[in-house]
Amino acid sequence: MVIIRAKDFTPENPWGAMNIACMQGITIRLHWTNKPYHWHTNDGEEVFVVLDGKVNMHYEQDTKQLSKLLEIGDIFYASIGTKHYAEPIGEARVLVIEKQGSI
Template structure:
């Protein structure tokens, strides 16, 4: 069994992660960050669950940029092809489940 305290987890760099497990072709990782990621489009589905802090999820739909605030308990599902970038506010710990090797 593995136990991680998300409230105290901190990586050595922004978007560093603790690899929790792989389930079939998906990875489950706990990320810490205090910097935005980069705009990207995943080739597979991606699930974000903020465990500590907050994340402003920027995404584009029909050429327009939108922002949704993710706080603990709010889950975001990004479908393949959804263009998005996560901005911590000001730092966050996020459980991410995605296809192994995805951006």
């Protein structure tokens, strides 16, 4: 049994992560960042949950680049092949659930 206080997690580098669990090939990781990630496409599905802060989630849909502001409690689901990147506003902590070894 482990209790994690997400607000207390701040690694040395942006997008640093704490591995919480790996269940049947699916990882659950807590990330902290104050810098944007890069455009990428995962080779599996991804669930991205904002736990602290705000994040502009940029994504492509029908060849159009769109973005949506995610706030605490908001969830972004990227299906296989969804090109996207996260841009925090200040600091943010997010929970990412995805296939083990995914980008």
